[in-house]
Amino acid sequence: xxxxxxxxxxxxxxxxxxxxxxxxxxxxxxxxxxxxxxxxxxxxxxxxxxxxxxxxxxxxxxxxxxxxxxxxxxxxxxxxxxxxxxxxxxxxxxxxxxxxxxxxxxxxxxxxxxxxxxxxxxxxxxxxxxxxxxxxxxxxxxxxxxxxxxxxxxxxxxxxxxxxxxxxxxxxxxxxxxxxxxxxxxxxxxxxxxxxxxxxxxxxxxxxxxxxxxxxxxxxxxxxxxxxxxxxxxxxxxxxxxxxxx
Amino acid sequence: xxxxxxxxxxxxxxxxxxxxxxxxxxxxxxxxxxxxxxxxxxxxxxxxxxxxxxxxxxxxxxxxxxxxxxxxxxxxxxxxxxxxxxxxxxxxxxxxxxxxxxxxxxxxxxxxxxxxxxxxxxxxxxxxxxxxxxxxxxxxxxxxxxxxxxxxxxxxxxxxxxxxxxxxxxxxxxxxxxxxxxxxxxxxxxxxxxxxxxxxxxxxxxxxxxxxxxxxxxxxxxxxxxxxxxxxxxxxxxxxxxxxxxxxxxxxxxxxxxxxxxxxxxxxxxxxxxxxxxxxxxxxxxxxxxxxxxxxxxxxxxxxxxxxxxxxxxxxxxxxxxxxxxxxxxxxxxxxxxxxxxxxxxxxxxxxxxxxxxxxxxxxxxxxxxxxxxxxxxxxxxxxxxxxxxxxxxxxxxxxxxxxxxxxxxxxxxxxxxxxxxxxxxxxxxxxxxxxxxxxxxxxxxxxxxxxxxxxxxxxxxxxxxxxxxxxxxxxxxxxxxxxxxxxxxxxxxxxxxxxxxxxxxxxxxxxxxxxxxxxxxxxxxxxxxxxxxxxxxxxxxxxxxxxxxxxxxxxxxxxxxxxxxxxxxxxxxxxxxxxxxxxxxxxxxxxxxxxxxxxxxxxxxxxxxxxxxxxxxxxxxxxxxxxxxxxxxxxxxxxxxxxxxxxxxxxxxxxxxxxxxxxxxxxxx
Ligand SMILES: Cc1cc2nc3c(=O)[nH]c(=O)nc-3n(C[C@H](O)[C@H](O)[C@H](O)COP(=O)(O)OP(=O)(O)OC[C@H]3O[C@@H](n4cnc5c(N)ncnc54)[C@H](O)[C@@H]3O)c2cc1C
Ligand code: SF4
Ligand code: FES
Numbered sequence: 080x081x082x083x084x085x086x087x088x089x090x091x092x093x094x095x096x097x098x099x100x101x102x103x104x105x106x107x108x109x110x111x112x113x114x115x116x117x118x119x120x121x122x123x124x125x126x127x128x129x130x131x132x133x134x135x136x137x138x139x140x141x142x143x144x145x146x147x148x149x150x151x152x153x154x155x156x157x158x159x160x161x162x163x164x165x166x167x168x169x170x171x172x173x174x175x176x177x178x179x180x181x182x183x184x185x186x187x188x189x190x191x192x193x194x195x196x197x198x199x200x201x202x203x204x205x206x207x208x209x210x211x212x213x214x215x216x217x218x219x220x221x222x223x224x225x226x227x228x229x230x231x232x233x234x235x236x237x238x239x240x241x242x243x244x245x246x247x248x249x250x251x252x253x254x255x256x257x258x259x260x261x262x263x264x265x266x267x268x269x270x271x272x273x274x275x276x277x278x279x280x281x282x283x284x285x286x287x288x289x290x291x292x293x294x295x296x297x298x299x300x301x302x303x304x305x306x307x308x309x310x311x312x313x314x315x316x317x318x319x320x321x322x323x324x325x
Numbered sequence: 326x327x328x329x330x331x332x333x334x335x336x337x338x339x340x341x342x343x344x345x346x347x348x349x350x351x352x353x354x355x356x357x358x359x360x361x362x363x364x365x366x367x368x369x370x371x372x373x374x375x376x377x378x379x380x381x382x383x384x385x386x387x388x389x390x391x392x393x394x395x396x397x398x399x400x401x402x403x404x405x406x407x408x409x410x411x412x413x414x415x416x417x418x419x420x421x422x423x424x425x426x427x428x429x430x431x432x433x434x435x436x437x438x439x440x441x442x443x444x445x446x447x448x449x450x451x452x453x454x455x456x457x458x459x460x461x462x463x464x465x466x467x468x469x470x471x472x473x474x475x476x477x478x479x480x481x482x483x484x485x486x487x488x489x490x491x492x493x494x495x496x497x498x499x500x501x502x503x504x505x506x507x508x509x510x511x512x513x514x515x516x517x518x519x520x521x522x523x524x525x526x527x528x529x530x531x532x533x534x535x536x537x538x539x540x541x542x543x544x545x546x547x548x549x550x551x552x553x554x555x556x557x558x559x560x561x562x563x564x565x566x567x568x569x570x571x572x573x574x575x576x577x578x579x580x581x582x583x584x585x586x587x588x589x590x591x592x593x594x595x596x597x598x599x600x601x602x603x604x605x606x607x608x609x610x611x612x613x614x615x616x617x618x619x620x621x622x623x624x625x626x627x628x629x630x631x632x633x634x635x636x637x638x639x640x641x642x643x644x645x646x647x648x649x650x651x652x653x654x655x656x657x658x659x660x661x662x663x664x665x666x667x668x669x670x671x672x673x674x675x676x677x678x679x680x681x682x683x684x685x686x687x688x689x690x691x692x693x694x695x696x697x698x699x700x701x702x703x704x705x706x707x708x709x710x711x712x713x714x715x716x717x718x719x720x721x722x723x724x725x726x727x728x729x730x731x732x733x734x735x736x737x738x739x740x741x742x743x744x745x746x747x748x749x750x751x752x753x754x755x756x757x758x759x760x761x762x763x764x765x766x767x768x769x770x771x772x773x774x775x776x777x778x779x780x781x782x783x784x785x786x787x788x789x790x791x792x793x794x795x796x797x798x799x800x801x802x803x804x805x806x807x808x809x810x811x812x813x814x815x816x817x818x819x820x821x822x823x824x825x826x827x828x829x830x831x832x833x834x835x836x837x838x839x840x841x842x843x844x845x846x847x848x849x850x851x852x853x854x855x856x857x858x859x860x861x862x863x864x865x866x867x868x869x870x871x872x873x874x875x876x877x878x879x880x881x882x883x884x885x886x887x888x889x890x891x892x893x894x895x896x897x898x899x900x901x902x903x904x905x906x907x908x909x910x911x912x913x914x915x916x917x918x919x920x921x922x923x924x925x926x927x928x929x930x931x932x933x934x935x936x937x938x939x940x941x942x943x944x945x946x947x948x949x950x951x952x953x954x955x956x957x958x959x960x961x962x963x964x965x966x967x968x969x970x971x972x973x974x975x976x977x978x979x980x981x982x983x984x985x986x987x988x989x990x991x992x993x994x995x
Contacts, residue, residue, distance in 0.1 A: 091902060107599060111737075114601050117853075124851040124906065129897045132905055134391065136564040138604050140733065141489055142395040164736050189535055190903045197512065200392050204504040208497035211454045213376040215444070215803050220453035221411060224465030234458040234483055237490060241394055270456050 080106040080167065083175040084119065086131055089188050092195075096188065098177075108168040112155060113138060113145060115167055133192040140164040140305065143240030146247070147192055148179040153244035153303045161242060161305045181247035185254070185290045196243050198289040199257065205285035206278040207261045209270050229267050236263040238306045245300035245308070251292030256300040258286050259312035266319050276323035283320055328581070328965055328980045331763040332436040337986045338418075341440045344764075345807055349814035356381030358820070359813050360544040362529055364516045364571050366393035368488070368794055369777025370550030371495035372801025378507035379498075380806060382813075385542055386499070387511045387531060389566055389908070394496045397552050397564040398797065401488020402609035402730065404470060404480035405794040407445040412469055416477040418442045425792060426987050428474040428661050429757070429785020430934040430955060432584070434963070435986055436764060437782045444803045445795055449481055451802055455494040459483050472790035473610055474661035474994075480791045485609055485729045491794055495801070514540070515908065517836045519547055519575045519773060522828045526575075526773035530829075530836045534908065537901040539837055541829045543822035545813055546772045548805065549575060550797075553756040553778040555588065557916045557923065558868075559860025561753035562594060562607040568912040569919050572760045572779050580768035581965035581978060583781035584758035585919065586927035589788050590869050590936045591754035592665035595737055596685040605752040606737060608688070608730055610790045613658045615693035615723065616747070618665070619645040620677040620686050630679050637679070637687055637746050648672055656994040663787045663936035664994055666751035667953070670869055673750070680748055689746035694719035751869065755793060757784040757935070758926075761965040761980075765808035766800060769965075774809060776800035781963065786935025840900045843910045848895040852909045855890045859883060859913070859920050867924045870938040876928040880921055880973060887917040921972035926964055929977065932956035949991060957989050 081104045089096030103119050110118075113135055120130035135145040145162040149155035155165045170176065178192065186194040211217065225233075237260070245256035262279050265271030271278070294313055301310045333344045351359065359382050363374045366388040374386040388396060408421040421442040426433060449467070453459065459481050460468040469478040483490040502508040513534040520528040520543070528543035554569035555561035576582045593613065595606045621627050622644055629635035648668055650657045660668075669686050672678070679685050698719030702710040710718070720743050724731065731742050738748070760768050760775040762782055768775050777797040784792065866879035890913070898904040933942040933953030942954045963980040 107601060109598050110601055111603075114603050117603055118601060121851055121853060124853075124895060124897055127895070127897060130906060132903055136390060136395060136566050137397070137400045138565060139400055139606055141486070142390070142397075142399050142564065144390065144395055159732075160736060164733070166736065166739075168739065193903065196391060200394075200500075200510075200512075203497070203500045208501045209454070209456045210501060211451075211498075213372070213379045213451065213498050213802055215447045215451055217447075217450040217454040220409075220450045220459075221466050223453065225461055226465050227461045227463050230458050230461040230465075233456075234460075234490075237458050237483075237493065238486065240399075240489075241392070264458065265456055268456050268458065270454060 080108065080170065080172040082106055082170065085175065085177045086191070087179045088131070088191055090190065092187055092189055106167055108166070110167045111138070111163055112149070112165040112167065113163045131192065132190045135163060138163040141240060143242035146181045146194060146243055148181055148247060150177050153181065153247045154305055159305055159307060161240070181243055183246045183252035185252065186243060186246065196241070198291070199241050199243065199254070201289060202254070202258060202282055202285045203261070206274070206281035209265060210274060223269055225268060233264045233267040236260045236267065236308065236312055239308050240306055242305060244303045244305060246291065248299045248303040249292065250297060250299070251295060253294045253300070254286050254291035255294040255313045255316065256304060256308055258282055259316035260308045262316045262319055263312040266315060275319060279316060279319040280323050328761070328978050329763060330434065330980055331765055332434070333764065337436060337439045340436055341443055348807060348811035351810050351814050351817060353381050355817040357383070359383065359816060360385065360822070361546050361548060361809070362542060362544040363387070363548045363550060364529065365396065365550035365552060365777070365779070366499065367396035367398035367550060367552055367777060368492055368495055368797030369801045370548070371396065371492060371499055372798050373548055373550060373776060373805050374508050375495060375498035375502055376802050376806045377809070378502035384502070384508045385511065385544060386508055387514045387516055389513065389515045389534060391512050393499055393510065393512070394493060396492060397567050398488045398492045398794070400564060401794055402485045402607065403472065403611040404482035404487045404791045405448070405491060406472070406479050406791040407449045407481060407795065408442055408479060409446050409449060411467060412478045414477045416479050420477065421445060421479065423987060424475045425783070425789060426785065427992060428787060428789035430787050430992060431785065431957065431961065431984065431989050432934055432982065433783055433785030434982065435984060439986070440804065441783050441796055441799050444799045447803060448795060448798045452491060452494050455498060457483065457490045457494040470611055471614055471659065473613060473659050473665065474656070474789045480611070482611070485611070485727060488794060491798065495798070516571050517574065517911065518832045519578050519770070520828050520832045521578050521770060522822070522826065525771045527822050528824060528829065530832045532836070535903050537904065539833055541824035541833060543824045545816045545819060545822065546774065546809055548774040548776060548809070549760065549779055550777045550801070551779045553759070554916070554919060555753045555756050557859070557920050558753040558863045559856050560597065560602060560605050562591060562605050565604065568915065570912050570915045572775070573915040573919055575760060575768060575770060575773055577968050579770045579968070580773060580775070581761040581967055582759070582922065583761035583963050583965045584926065585923040585966070586867065586930060586937060587757035587786050587935060588753055589662060589755040589757060590666045590751045592662055592669055592751050593688060593749045594752035595734065596680055596682065596748055596750040606733065607752070607754065608734060608747065608749060610662065612688060612727060612730065615726070616658065616688040616690050617647055617692055618649050618658055618686055618688055619647045620672050620679060622646045624676060627677050627679065631681060653994045660994045661787060661789060666869060666936060667938055669751055684750045685748040686750065687746035688749045690723055690742065691746070694723055694743070697722040755788055757781065757786060757788055761963065765811065766805055767808070767812065772812065774805060776805055786937065839911070840907065843894065843896040843907055844898065844900050846894060846896065848893040850893045850895060852894060852896065852906060852913050855886060855894065856913045856916065858886050859917060862886070863920055863923070867927050869936065870940055871927055872940040873928060876924050879924040880928070883917065883921040883924065884973070887921070890914065890917055918972050922966060922975055925973060925975065926966065929964060930960060932960045934960070948995065949993065961989070
């Protein structure tokens with residue numbers, strides 16, 4: 080395949096960015112999207128130009144680093160995948176592909192396609208944990224039976240990879256799917272109950288402080304989420320918050 | 326310097342308890358005055374950071390990713406072992422210890438492995454308390470599965486995302502300490518050197534990967550938890566950023582590097598498909614619980630499949646060679662990884678590989694789907710179910726167990742593994758070698774510790790499945806917090822360590838000079854060009870099977886690549902900005918040195934052990950004919966290499982291994 084790429088280039092956080100056109104040739108449909116980017120970068124390095132900076136690490140869809148906005152969609156046109164799992168067979172010879180960073184006030188661009196998602200970490204610092212000592216003096220694990228259903232539901236919520244696609248795709252840049260997922264995981268487990276009220280209050284407060292928008296139930300986040308985190312988690316978070324406020 | 330493993334005296338089952346009863350402790354009020362640097366926030370570094378902070382030390386943690394949650398540990402799929410014996414199938418601390426030592430081909434340190442088995446049960450308790458959503462059975466109790474090389478079900482799991490959930494557990498424990506101000510987290514920072522003052526590790530030099538700034542950080546002790554170096558092969562199942570830099574830098578400053586050639590080649594990965602490929606994807610070993618591995622018996626069927634004239638599903642059971650079941654009836658498809666990998670390579674080398682490159686065997690779920698389907702039909706009281714119904718019921722069970730792995734396979738290969746067998750081939754996965762540490766997990770630099778995959782200690786020449794996660798968390802939550810306290814008790818009056826000293830100055834200068842070299846060298850070739858070239862030599866000559874001639878060639882070739890690298894490497898951009906090419910250049914430079922030491926170590930080890938088939942050392946007859954031949958007489962030691970400049974000049978120190986509690990035996994899985 081031969082493709083035209085329109086890529087956002089931005090030197091650093093304080094510079095202005097712009098779209099730049101590139102051509103790549105001989106792209107195999109078996110390549111992943113990031114391997115296609117590798118081909119472009121190899122080409123740029125060989126001609127002494129600066130390669131396009133993008134975040135990536137595991138290339139297996141689990142670390143949540145590879146954030147790109149492709150043809151107007153977070154992680155591109157395929158469903159239920161991250162950019163590293165997106166394959167070139169989703170594109171056709173001669174296509175023009177637009178590649179931008181995730182855009183949200185709470186995710187400032189650091190360079191090219193790399194954004195700063197440390198706001199997500201700060202929300203976790205505010206309460207995304209169970210306050211148990213790491214001393215190893217805990218009770219036997221089987222002394223807390225948990226129904227399979229609750230364990231599975233908690234696992235589904237815990238599957239969030241913190242990629243930020245939900246924020247990037249939301250017209251309000253809301254982080255509610257992400258925060259809802261974490262609140263839900265602990266709300267569904269007996270271990271998380273003791274601090275449930277404080278946790279949800281603190282996490283939501285931090286989320287607001289970071290400049291994420293509010294949820295207006297558009298549901299775009301659920302559609303774009305590579306891990307299928309459901310809107311139910313937002314509803315559960317709202318219920319938990321309500322419980323915590325009365 | 327003689328190597329002292331500092332293994333405590335006494336019976337193996339009392340060593341750790343006695344040790345803990347006799348170490349020096351740091352009074353809680355004094356811990357506030359002690360700083361510890363932890364490089365890496367995977368399972369090992371994350372759990373260590375959280376626990377040290379919990380104890381009261383001031384922790385500075387470093388990771389090259391943008392968040393601790395994204396460390397490579399996140400990718401682990403299958404599970405974590407613990408000797409809980411919840412299944413009542415005969416598990417015990419001793420059995421886990423025994424399986425691990427045997428699985429490691431008797432090249433690990435007994436005392437460390439026993440301690441690991443001992444604390445393993447506690448890891449599960451700790452993680453459950455933190456809210457890790459392990460799989461449960463219908464009664465609400467924890468579920469288990471089985472992994473290669475063992476006959477009990479002791480592996481705890483969270484779907485196919487166990488590493489993710491365990492890491493998020495450690496990350497949440499870190500978050501709690503970050504919120505309390507006890508951990509200062511340095512994301513997007515890379516450690517580029519260790520600083521040694523008066524013979525002790527007292528700090529590091531790190532680069533801020535956003536601004537390019539070079540920073541000095543001091544501490545009373547430094548803990549390296551930087552993961553494995555499988556990327557020396559370029560293609561591996563590791564994350565793209567996984568590297569050896571931290572381990573290599575401390576090696577150059579005096580830490581011995583042990584068993585560099587011990588690399589695990591994992592049997593169930595998606596085969597490589599082209600030159601553009603950037604990494605290999607693992608399909609969890611847990612699949613071997615239900616998948617059967619085979620290649621066609623007849624060459625004509627192999628050709629027909631390769632040319633697309635036949636489909637694998639066209640072949641009857643009789644026409645298939647289930648070679649693991651044939652060769653190893655006791656363990657069958659659940660033989661350890663090294664055995665499964667070598668057997669796959671043996672079949673493919675004999676010409677029976679089923680894809681176009683001839684490097685793939687089948688992993689088939691048909692029997693399991695049928696078996697589960699029949700069982701489900703009985704449970705749901707369905708009389709005379711049709712084949713389609715059985716398939717549907719069985720598929721649902723397989724999907725519940727491995728759904729995300731099947732989806733991952735389908736996305737990459739574009740074939741539906743429920744309908745046609747998966748194709749798999751061995752790939753570089755885990756490094757059992759690493760920085761040499763004593764029983765305290767301290768390296769040969771006083772005050773410098775090394776934990777998790779980055780050290781060498783627990784897995785011998787081969788790691789059984791689900792034991793790396795166990796080791797990372799054991800080291801971080803339960804071992805290091807004790808052993809480091811014993812060392813730090815000598816430092817309660819030291820006070821803050823200044824970064825304004827000649828040692829810091831010199832280390833910083835060295836780091837800066839190297840960076841400046843890269844950005845100013847107007848070479849003609851990309852970093853990846855050299856990395857791929859190195860990877861090819863490593864795979865061809867220091868891979869799954871090796872011989873003396875090839876290894877000597879490898880050493881010479883790697884040296885030549887290194888020389889070319891320092892002349893011709895081209896790194897665009899500048900030093901004072903985010904520059905991923907510059908990061909890669911530094912890492913590949915270190916891989917180029919490690920690679921040569923790796924080959925040297927492999928050349929010295931004239932025995933086959935673990936996944937390392939030394940062609941000169943095979944069983945020629947008897948019941949083990951064709952199997953790898955270990956040589957305990959001459960090689961029951963840890964090879965710890967001391968840095969002397971050029972990798973070829975490294976000096977070998979031997980830590981003789983003693984086996985008092987387990988008899989050294991030929992490994993048999995027949
Ligand atoms: C695909 C896959 C599946 C696996 N499945 C299993 C499984 O089912 N069961 C099992 O037991 N094991 C499994 N393993 C192995 C296991 O995941 C790893 O061995 C283990 O997670 C390593 O943990 P670690 O903490 O030692 O290192 P890592 O998790 O690799 O962490 C390394 C850390 O060091 C940091 N770092 C590295 N270099 C530097 C530097 N110079 N400066 C600053 N920071 C640095 C990184 O940022 C990172 O935070 C699997 C591995 C892979 C690849
Ligand atoms: S909720 Fe989904 S889209 Fe949002 S961060 Fe988590 S995994 Fe990504
Ligand atoms: S690189 Fe890890 S999710 Fe894509």
